[in-house]
Amino acid sequence: MRALVPAWAWLIGFVAIPAGLLVAIGLASPDDGVPPYVLGLDFGNFAAILSDSFYLGGFLGSLKVAAVSSLICLVLGMPLALGIARSPPARRPVLLLLLMLPFWTGFMLRIAALVGLLRDDGWLNAGLGLVGVAPIPMLHSDFAMYVGIVYDYIAFLVLPLQARLAGIDPALREAARDLGASGFAVFREITWPLARPGVLAGLALVFVPAMGEYVIPELLGGASSQTMGRVIWDEFFGNHDWPRASALAVLLLVALLAPAILARR
Amino acid sequence: MRHVKILLAAAFLAGLATAAHAQKREVNVFNWSDYIDPKALERFERETGIHVRYDVYDSLETLEGKMLAGHSGYDVVVPTSEPTFSRLIRAGALQKLDRAKLPHLANLDPALMARVASSDPGNAYGAIYLWGTTGIGMDPVKVAKLAPDAARDSWDLLFKPANAKRLAACGITMLDSAIDVIPSVLHYLGHDPNSAAPADLADAERALKAIRPYIRNFASGGAIEQMASGETCLALDYSGDVIQASVRAKEAAKGVSVKYVLPREGAQIAFDMLSVPKDAPHPAEALAFIDFMLQPDVMAGVTNIVRYANAIPASHDKIAAEIAGDTGTYPTPDLMARTFTVHAISADATRARSRMWARFKAG
Structure with a gap:
């Protein structure tokens, strides 16, 4: 029991208390003051959010961004994870290191680098210009946003997935091949079912943060990408309605936690 | 021999640092990015001995977020008249300026200060820094x-x-x-x-x-x-x-x-207003800083660097002709009358x- 004390302290200090503060501010009333709310039991924020289709639009926008990003990460990450998992054990640490190397620089720096890469007079367009292609506007588009999210999150999918894949006994695949299964059949019947917990863990690690992602859609995405991150930012900074912003954050948290808790049962 | 020199120099510097620390006065300034004449800060430090800690923001939202959360630690902030300056006044986040400590406030153009009165009745909370x-x-x-x-x-x-x-x-x-x-x-x-x-x-x-x-x-x-x-x-x-x-x-x-x-x-x-947060840790130094900035030659230097108009008529003859004569920066009275x-x-x-x-x- 005593061994769990640090874990509980961490959960209380960094999860329960911040979430409790969010709920408390979510139930406060907005006010001109420092801080700009008065604590209370104002359910109006939650009622306004649930009755206003504008917020649902933001939620659906985020849902789409998170789902598409997770799928792209899976499609690109699966071969990567297989490649790492099936390489000689001595070489795996080097491959994992290469995967994680970009994370040694700051997040903002990586996004700024992508801006430099994708802009109209950026490196990519300069390269296209050398072969006579007119500059293609890429920055501030859904394309740029997905490039940014996939680039930033794919390691979170690959790491748990490759760990899972590396644990699969190669003898199972060899047996299937010996019994005449095609390469694809082996993947479908053996690798995929055994890898599923890793796939689900990886997808969750991409999907959940992508739901609340603010910076990447803001810096790389176009004007039309309306996401929860941006909706909450607008309420907090644009409308100075901290209670409504907090209520939105609480509802987003509930929407993400509820399926996870239900799935555990 | 070289080592001795280095040691002596180090001891001397350490002595200086302690001396400075004993009477260290400082002011924490939070201003828009690319919005100052660095020479003005150097001169202020030289003349007053007050150390300036200078920090910048690139959006009013950033400033407002920090101010409304309270305990920002800043002594001088430069919110834009609307919507931020007026909202910070309503929220009680700013303190009234002590006019007795701001003799250079008289340098400001009364006609321009009058236009800020819709955000700050009586001009109690701010002095115009630059406008556009x-x-x-x-x-x-x-x-x-x-x-x-x-x-x-x-x-x-x-x-x-x-x-x-x-x-x-x-x-x-x-x-x-x-x-x-x-x-x-x-x-x-x-x-x-x-x-x-x-x-x-x-x-x-x-x-x-x-x-x-x-x-x-x-x-x-x-x-x-x-x-x-x-x-x-x-x-x-x-x-x-x-x-x-x-x-x-x-x-x-x-x-x-x-x-x-x-x-x-x-x-x-719109006017960017020099103002002092209610919980400023160094209010006296904040006023010293604001008063220093409101001198004609200091503001002329700022305008020459950042190319925004200031509100101090006496600074005009020290402003580069291409700036002072640009009707985009200093509109004609006729255009000025049509601004809102x-x-x-x-x-x-x-x-x-x-x-x-x-x-x-x-x-």
Whole structure:
């Protein structure tokens, strides 16, 4: 029991208390003051959010961004994870290191680098210009946003997935091949079912943060990408309605936690 | 021998540091980025012995977020008259300035200070640092080529779909700021720029949506980059940004020219206000800093560097002629009379505006 004390302290200090503060501010009333709310039991924020289709639009926008990003990460990450998992054990640490190397620089720096890469007079367009292609506007588009999210999150999918894949006994695949299964059949019947917990863990690690992602859609995405991150930012900074912003954050948290808790049962 | 010298030097420096520490006075300044003359800070430190810790923000939201959370630790902040300065006053986040400690306050142009009174009745909470208008930045050569018959001193250039359509070819940038653009559109359409009436807002939305297809991008921190590089040839932007873009374009010498136009129909005028947070840890030093800045030669130096107009008439003869004579920076009295200030609108009206803005951007 005593061994769990640090874990509980961490959960209380960094999860329960911040979430409790969010709920408390979510139930406060907005006010001109420092801080700009008065604590209370104002359910109006939650009622306004649930009755206003504008917020649902933001939620659906985020849902789409998170789902598409997770799928792209899976499609690109699966071969990567297989490649790492099936390489000689001595070489795996080097491959994992290469995967994680970009994370040694700051997040903002990586996004700024992508801006430099994708802009109209950026490196990519300069390269296209050398072969006579007119500059293609890429920055501030859904394309740029997905490039940014996939680039930033794919390691979170690959790491748990490759760990899972590396644990699969190669003898199972060899047996299937010996019994005449095609390469694809082996993947479908053996690798995929055994890898599923890793796939689900990886997808969750991409999907959940992508739901609340603010910076990447803001810096790389176009004007039309309306996401929860941006909706909450607008309420907090644009409308100075901290209670409504907090209520939105609480509802987003509930929407993400509820399926996870239900799935555990 | 060298070692001895180094040791002696180190001991000397350590002694200096302790001496300075014993009577260390400091002031924490939080200002817009690229908005100061570095020489002014050096001179202030030299003359007063007060150490300046200088920090910058690039959006009012950043400033407001910190101020409304409280305990920002800053002594001097420079919020824009609307919406931030007036909201911080209402929220009780600023303290009244002690006029007795600000003899140079008398240097400020009373006519300009009077225009801030709608945000701060009696000018109790702030002194004008710099000011500007929100109008049109353009590359006059490209604009004349694509729309030769369009008047270049009118909002029509941007808000008339026929003009915007032609100018889309060389690129149009829209300032990504509902609080700056919507009042300008309302004013252009003949409505009160502060109107919160749903019908007026719908009118503005229609006008904006009509030109939406021709807008290449939205710039949240101003369009300096886009204009200076020639990526776009028309922008709704702050005067100071456009003027800085013009300087950069000239330096780059790549055939891009940029000019600021205050449209003849009138434009929004905004003031950045030197003010002191209520919980400032060093209020006396804050006032010393503000008073220092309000000297004509100091403000002339600032205007010469950042190219925004200041509010101290006595500084004019020390301002470079190309700045003082630029009607984009210092408008003629006639144009000045047609500028308008905005004031705070209700939370629901703000929300209605920001949603309209989101719909407009989404296209």
